[in-house]
Amino acid sequence: MQAEEFLLVQDLVRTFAGRHRVESADLEPSARAAAQKALGELGLAELRGSSPPAATVQECALLAEEHGSQPLTTSLLGTVLLAPELLRLLGDGAAPEVGTTPTIALARDLRFPGPPGDGLVAWDCEGADRALCVAPDGTVTSAELGPAVPAADLLRGIRSVPPGSPAATVGRLGPEQLTHWQAYALVLLSSELVGAARSFVRQSVEYARERRQYGRSIGSFQAVQHLLADATVLVEAGTSATRYAAWCLDNQPPARALTAARVAKAEVNASALDAVSIGMQVFGGIAQTWEHVAHLYLRKVLLGTTTLATTADLLTTLAEPETAR
Amino acid sequence: MNDTPLDFGDPADLDDLRRRFRAWLAEHPLPERGADEPLPTFLHRWHRQLHSGGWVGLDVPQVYGGQGLSTLHQVAISDELGAGAAPGIPRIGYLAHALMEFASEEQRQRWLPRMLAGEDVWCQGFSEPGAGSDLAGMSTTATREGDHYIVNGQKLWTSYAQYSGLCLLLARTDRSAPAHTSISAFALPLDRAGVTVRPLRAANGDDEFCELFLDDVRIEESERIGAEGNGWPLAMTTVSYERNALDTGHISKYGLLVERLRRAARDRRDELPDGLRSEIGRCFVDYEVLVAHAARRTAERLAGRTAGPESSYDKLLMTRTEQRLYETALRVFPEELFGDGGNGAEGGELFGEYLYSRAASVYGGTSQIQRNIIAKQVLGLPSAR
Numbered sequence: 001m002q003a004e005e006f007l008l009v010q011d012l013v014r015t016f017a018g019r020h021r022v023e024s025a026d027l028e029p030s031a032r033a034a035a036q037k038a039l040g041e042l043g044l045a046e047l048r049g050s051s052p053p054a055a056t057v058q059e060c061a062l063l064a065e066e067h068g069s070q071p072l073t074t075s076l077l078g079t080v081l082l083a084p085e086l087l088r089l090l091g092d093g094a095a096p097e098v099g100t101t102p103t104i105a106l107a108r109d110l111r112f113p114g115p116p117g118d119g120l121v122a123w124d125c126e127g128a129d130r131a132l133c134v135a136p137d138g139t140v141t142s143a144e145l146g147p148a149v150p151a152a153d154l155l156r157g158i159r160s161v162p163p164g165s166p167a168a169t170v171g172r173l174g175p176e177q178l179t180h181w182q183a184y185a186l187v188l189l190s191s192e193l194v195g196a197a198r199s200f201v202r203q204s205v206e207y208a209r210e211r212r213q214y215g216r217s218i219g220s221f222q223a224v225q226h227l228l229a230d231a232t233v234l235v236e237a238g239t240s241a242t243r244y245a246a247w248c249l250d251n252q253p254p255a256r257a258l259t260a261a262r263v264a265k266a267e268v269n270a271s272a273l274d275a276v277s278i279g280m281q282v283f284g285g286i287a288q289t290w291e292h293v294a295h296l297y298l299r300k301v302l303l304g305t306t307t308l309a310t311t312a313d314l315l316t317t318l319a320e321p322e323t324a325r
Numbered sequence: 326m327n328d329t330p331l332d333f334g335d336p337a338d339l340d341d342l343r344r345r346f347r348a349w350l351a352e353h354p355l356p357e358r359g360a361d362e363p364l365p366t367f368l369h370r371w372h373r374q375l376h377s378g379g380w381v382g383l384d385v386p387q388v389y390g391g392q393g394l395s396t397l398h399q400v401a402i403s404d405e406l407g408a409g410a411a412p413g414i415p416r417i418g419y420l421a422h423a424l425m426e427f428a429s430e431e432q433r434q435r436w437l438p439r440m441l442a443g444e445d446v447w448c449q450g451f452s453e454p455g456a457g458s459d460l461a462g463m464s465t466t467a468t469r470e471g472d473h474y475i476v477n478g479q480k481l482w483t484s485y486a487q488y489s490g491l492c493l494l495l496a497r498t499d500r501s502a503p504a505h506t507s508i509s510a511f512a513l514p515l516d517r518a519g520v521t522v523r524p525l526r527a528a529n530g531d532d533e534f535c536e537l538f539l540d541d542v543r544i545e546e547s548e549r550i551g552a553e554g555n556g557w558p559l560a561m562t563t564v565s566y567e568r569n570a571l572d573t574g575h576i577s578k579y580g581l582l583v584e585r586l587r588r589a590a591r592d593r594r595d596e597l598p599d600g601l602r603s604e605i606g607r608c609f610v611d612y613e614v615l616v617a618h619a620a621r622r623t624a625e626r627l628a629g630r631t632a633g634p635e636s637s638y639d640k641l642l643m644t645r646t647e648q649r650l651y652e653t654a655l656r657v658f659p660e661e662l663f664g665d666g667g668n669g670a671e672g673g674e675l676f677g678e679y680l681y682s683r684a685a686s687v688y689g690g691t692s693q694i695q696r697n698i699i700a701k702q703v704l705g706l707p708s709a710r
Contacts, residue, residue, distance in 0.1 A: 003329065003330075006329065006330065007329070010328075010329075056330065058330045058331075059330055062328055062329070062330065065328070205704050205706070208706065209705075209706065209707065216707075216709075217707055219700075219706040219707055220706065220707040220708060220709045221709065222697070222700075222709065224706075225696065225697065225700035225701075225704075225706050226693070226696045226697075226700070228700060228704060228706065229695075229696035229697075229699035229700045229704070230696065232638075232699060232703070232704065233638055233641050233642065233699070236618070236638045236642070237614050237618065237642055239621075240614060240617045240618035240620075240621045241613070241614045241617050241618075243331065243333075243617075243621060244333055244616075244617030244620055244621065245617070247330075247331070247332075247333040247334075248333075251333075251334055259613075260613065260617070263609070263610050263613040263614065263617075264617075266606070266607075266610045267610055267614050312603065314606070314610075315602075315603040315606030315607055315610070316599075316602065316603065316606060317606070318606040318609045318610060319587060319590040319602045319603065319605040319606035319609065320587055320590050320591040320594075321584065321587045321588060321591060
């Protein structure tokens, strides 16, 4: 994308996020649907859906950061950035059923799907009516969606995939495509989480400037300043890691990109959660209430850290040298 | 905050530079260190050898003895040295930046080519016994007497002063002005009358850190760097470059140790407990994040941004990486806790490096000072009354 064009798209997503951010945890189903419809009207599915893609992974990652910066119920990752990428990788023969909007399917614990037969859920599925499942061998199937699955993250829609539902094979990813796919999914999720952490820390910095105790703003106390400085160090670490990993997907072999993506997810799993926790500490009592947005961020980041790959999964893999080196 | 796409890649000519450097290195390998040769003397010979090949100061303009290339070119050479387990280029980048920014044209031409060539070895006389974190509270004075100054005071933590010819010295030239406008910077020749250098033995047995005693030392006006009272901004520029992840060349050294740990995780898979294997994975994550962070900083610098308060992030991330790495390494290689490191300080070589890693959160501004800088200068939080 040209630089000016990207800034326009980024601004579109920012405006959208500001307009459709939820203000409390009492979510209206009609508002969810309206927000998803408005997202659809931005026409972003073309960014990775066309071949060659209209946007780089780095550009999509920056848009995911924007989307993550506000409490939104919309599925940007599942339906706009992830499923279209999958279909693009599969090529012409894999057009989904006409008139459907796919998202992606994950294992029931939200990690990457295991062997066929293991239970699945449809993840990030606001506005979706199908879910694409990538098996460990690269086979991609399309499944129907069942009822909603309640989960800790109130924003992100998760639905069951009925065990008996006939799964139609859509196509198969080659080994390099599978590696690319996993790296891409890890990077975009990490980007959304780092966007959430950055935004929430920024809000807590602003609050620290305004909130007064002992006759002065709490942000003037060194104990609070160091907490916030640490939170921004964590955000910077996550930001550098995810943007670099996104660049690797655009410019490096898939195996290198997957290592960078695993690193980014491992970093963000720890740093985004810690940064949000620090922000909540600075907000104090108010952030412990149902009305405050803090728990929306916390829920999203907490569930996000277990999604696709847990810290334990990643650190165990990264502890040893890549075999192909 | 820059949140548009960045180019993390190498410029096109960098591969060629790396190839040429490898070819040169094959013909000019690391010399043998003499049996009784002190490390700084050995490293100084290595510096001269690298300079003779044109590999020092790649990012310094040609008129000052450099090559007029970018920071990325110099970083690539550091990478190559690190990857070959050779000692890095001596840490002069941040001093060179300070001179380029603050010294007069005549001074730049006088000092920079000799600094790059290793003809002058510089040290840094900033901290004092009574002025560590509170650097602006320094009490060394430079009193003007006509066309020269008379300097009195004491400096501390002046690394390798005993092997240096010149000291980038901070002293107070005006006792009535506020601290940040009353400090001036000088290039002090250490062989001058009234200068006494005394090495301190560090916890790891090395004698890197020195004390510097200054008794009625004469400094010429032409040895003052920049305007009188302009020493504070110079000092801040110097330390922010010193904190920058790129200029220190540590990263490739971490990379070698991380790979050693990962090979141990693979070769001793059944022996190392899961918790320790996870910790090795975490060290690799820290290292890779630091690489990514440095690449991001480089891209930002090439886009026209210089080191500023953001370098406090670099320093904190580097400290995190280094300290966790050496702690983990000692748990993976506990035999390093025994034996003799060769300098009379018990423990292996890795243990010596572990001890040195403890200093990472102190030198160049403590981690607490870095957090103060971030809170005030980046986040704009208010000062305590």
